[in-house]
Amino acid sequence: MFTREHTRQVHVGSVAIGGGAAVSVQTMASTHTADIDATVAQINRLADAGADIVRVAVPTKRDTDTLPEILRQANVPIVADVHFHFDRALEAVAAGVHKIRLNPGNISDRAQVRRVIDACRERGVPIRIGVNEGSAVERRDASRREADRQMTLVELMVAKLAEYIRIFEDANFADIVLAAKSHNARTVIDVYRQIAARWNYPLHLGVTHAGPPETGTIRSAVALGALLADGLGDTIRVSFAADPIHEVQAGKEILCSLGLRARTEPELIACPTCGRVEVDLVALVDALRPRLAELKTGLRVAVMGCVVNGPGEAEGADVAVCAGADRADIYRAGRKVRTVPASQIVDAVLDECRRWQARH
Template identity: 40%
Template sequence: MLREHTKEIKIGGVTIGGNHPIAIQSMTNTKTEDVEATVSQILALERVGCDIIRCAVPTMEAAEALREIKKQIHIPLVADIHFDYKLAIAAIEAGADKIRINPGNIGSEERVRKVVEKAKEYQVPIRVGVNSGSLEKELVEKYHGVTAEGIVESAMDKVRMIEKMGYDQLVVSIKSSDVMMCVKAHELIAKECPYPLHVGITESGTLYSGNIKSSVGLGIILNEGIGNTIRVSLTGDPLEEIRTAKLILKTLNLRKGGIEVVSCPTCGRTRIDLISLANQVEQMVADIDLDLKVAVMGCVVNGPGEAKEADIGIAGGIGEGLLIKKGEIVKKVKEEELLSTLREELLNWNKEE
């Protein structure tokens, strides 16, 4: 079942499924019990484009902290629960907009039922999460190892169990650190699951390897029309997860907004520190809310031509550089003024238009 045909689910003020935009998620890495630190991180994530935030709830104190956290943030809050069903109930009562559980590690069916009843009472959606690392022993034996088929069967078994309990406000996530297994599992589950799918490559790694694995996996899955919310899981600052997710969606033409920076590879003609300049531009434009393409070119020979598909660009020379718009040179400035000149142009972009 492709993205636009999935059931619509409301998570706080954000609706996913149907024709609604793909939502970007992240997860805090603060101690949830520390309200001030957690709120500070969530507000920072909001500023860079996070649509939904998840917090770990390992203790009853963390569950209670959600009540105060909710008062100070502006995006839906998801409680991440493992093992203790009582924490799920407490989180719902504290105001969580959605809860994430793996029914397989919550315990007995009766405990799952208590969580479902509380979710139904508060009309809080449940995200049914299954990871390859927690696949049931019988399914590992049935499929002779951890497989995409086993992950899908595990997830759908849990979905049907909750449906039998009379609840259908569900979101499903099936994750693996094996990129191609993850892709196959999503292709399989999309054919039979009517609920929104939360997509991600779990435990994908550091900023370097995690970005590559997530971009490849999410790129394939999303391009097939599968997925309603995404998270780029990185061992690093959660803000980087949002930046990567936004660029993946923008690259696939699934999301507009935000400046895209393109830059040429260095070569023997380069007469400026292009690597440093391109990185400075990328950092500089992160807080500018324009839907533009900005080019950073290393020389004045090919710069204007190579940058013609960009809305605006800069090209470096020996001690000087060019400001370019749509491939046309509009200004020559000193090398040290290139960055500030570009920023000034961007900040006044709408005024000029």
């Protein structure tokens, strides 16, 4: 286990962020918030998949008007994502949301931010300050101040955050969470390291606009993995141009891979295959995967493509199969328990998993 940096703790409804709490997984609904049925259905599907917190966009008053009903039906705490209109933040807080996200790039009027702070203080609602690369770059282009132009992008993002944090600190409001996202993994790593060295507010990690799951998973795993392994990060959001359920799955897998979250589904290990492979291993894995997902337990299952090197490579798995040309050896807790014909491999592995489950 990594040593986690100590941060302040805030509470987003029933979920604690920072101060040693488990790293939570967030995502964002992709529905139009004003469509209550679609939004609630998606929020609860994401919650079932393992999302701890879900954010919704509230660009119009129609959206904030629906929040009381959404909050009534949602199974997880809800964050209102506010851009441009500070009154959306006030309406969302009045509706009872559990957290607000503000973007310093588009709500910067000090008096308006103070009104949001006062409303959040009254209701015990934390605020995430979410800077992103785009708004920092806009500032550099718009202001053309010499000092800005001299700064690197990372320095500029941190400076932007510092300017905004000052408004909150001047108001003695400390229930804030910090985020500074970029689509570039290296920038994300650098900027969060600088933020963590300067403040002890909890950190919301994310790579923004990470693209489709194929590339976005890698970018997010690289950046978030490096930071989490450094002990940084209290809540994470993976963002994809795809159904947000994939964001939740990827976020959970990042945390499980680092031992920061216990698995609730089997971990499937499969050999990469080589010239010794004697079965269609890819087809075997494809057949096993959905069946294993039915078992709501974190056991480790190894699928190996030969009976020569397979047993050694499967060591450490709770259940393993070493498949030969027409039959396979099945192992439980490192011990060979039976040999089955090829046609029975999937059922036999499932059987052994259930046996393992019954004993643990």
